[in-house]
Amino acid sequence: MKIGIDARNLVRNLTGIGRYVLEMCRGLAESGNEIFLYLPEKPMPDLSRLSGATFRISSHAGDIRRLIWAHTTLPGQAARDRIDVFWGPAHRLPSNLDPHIPRVVTVHDLVWHHAASTMRLQGWLGDRLLMRPAIFSSDEIVAVSRSTADDIRTLYPSVSKKLRVVYPGLTSLSDGAASNVLADNGIDRDYVLFVGTLEPRKNLRNLLEAYALLAKSVRKDLLLVIAGGQGWRLGDLRERIARLEIEPDVRLTGYVADGDLAALYRRARLLAMPSLYEGFGFPLIEANAVGVPALTSNVSSMPEVAGEAALLVDPTNVQEISTAMGRLALDNTLHSLLAEKARLNGLRFSWKKSASEMAAVFESAIAARKG
The missing domain is CATH 3.40.50.2000 (Glycogen Phosphorylase B;)
Known part of the structure; x- marks a missing residue:
């Protein structure tokens, strides 16, 4: 498959979601898929482990410009690349994505709903306003745990049939033997x-x-x-x-x-x-x-x-x-x-298994959009 990915979480130092995106992309590429990574600006982390991927790097630094990029530049790039499926790995999907392109969104949590007081205002507004349309416009929804899936099902019961749980994998961290x-x-x-x-x-x-x-x-x-x-x-x-x-x-x-x-x-x-x-x-x-x-x-x-x-x-x-x-x-x-x-x-968690399960979700989304 030719998989287009919103890779904005790879721009900054890698925290949980950034690591999720990196490892899942690597697993998908290693299993023979063609990966297209769309980034609003040049990434800070070393992404050499994704050397087989195609990078589309724009010049949209800053929160407002990145938001504009997601709904203008990114959809245009995805259409030109003729991808088979688009993946929003963190709560978002472009609103102007070509209607023929199947799309999948991953939801990591519903902090904005369950623990809103712990969020920055900007992050809370972003998830509150953009997660719902991504969930309803997607062909398949991936939750990273049964708990998150239950939260989505409770808040949006009508999407239950297209909701899947795919656990993240376990990252083998670089050997720290020489660390000080x-x-x-x-x-x-x-x-x-x-x-x-x-x-x-x-x-x-x-x-x-x-x-x-x-x-x-x-x-x-x-x-x-x-x-x-x-x-x-x-x-x-x-x-x-x-x-x-x-x-x-x-x-x-x-x-x-x-x-x-x-x-x-x-x-x-x-x-x-x-x-x-x-x-x-x-x-x-x-x-x-x-x-x-x-x-x-x-x-x-x-x-x-x-x-x-x-x-x-x-x-x-x-x-x-x-x-x-x-x-x-x-x-x-x-x-x-x-x-x-x-x-x-x-041992329950493996990126190889996660990537295989995610690929199956993408195939299901492709079938759903064609149907």
Whole structure:
């Protein structure tokens, strides 16, 4: 198939959705499909792993210009390339796409509906206004988890027949054996690892308060390492850490590249991901792949993705988060049991399988548009 893809999520540093787009594109290309990537501007990340793809790079930097690009330049390029199917991998489809072109949209989450207060206004408006028309105009809808599929089905029951669940795969992160991230950040003992953009939905405030509730004797041997780029509406994180009097025991690494992230996962005692809402949750399976168990929330997709490799907590209950953190830090029997299950859980997710299932969805969309 000739597959056209809205690749705007590959422009910036790769976070969850960007990594999803990159890996899915690579899997689709490796299985013999012809990939056309449409980007509003030159990408920052190294996309050499997609060397077999055709890139259509425009000069539409900035939010407003990118929006205009998506509904003018991109549809024209897709029509000229005579693609067999168009894929919007993140909640959007061009409104002016040639009506003969089959189209598929992936929905990662419905944060705008379920956790609107945790979003930036611009992102909330974008999803609220653009996700619905993409869902209704698509020939097939892909949800990244059963939880997300249920959310879509509840909000838009009439689209249930064209709704499919295709799990993302597990990315094999670059070997971090030569990484200096631990030494550079003074990480010199066991630690709880948080990975993600520093934004309200990730529930960092409650995580910090839960960590502060641990006995000093526990914190002395268990750092809290926060790895992620600065997001929004968290105020001064360092000031909050100082106010909780846990500054000596917390490390803020900022955004880290894959090699450093691999090293952080490999050495972690546990992953802490007590998010308020997630459509999937890549850190859960990335940690699981190296035998690291998780503490995560009992809401949305997290129980589904974590399987039996995590302790589940109410993300609004600081004491519950703290208690679970303490158990995973101190109970070696429990930790070993969950670590063993973690590796098995990671094996459930494969990009090769994901790409194969996505290709089947594209074929179904082509058949639906012809019919």
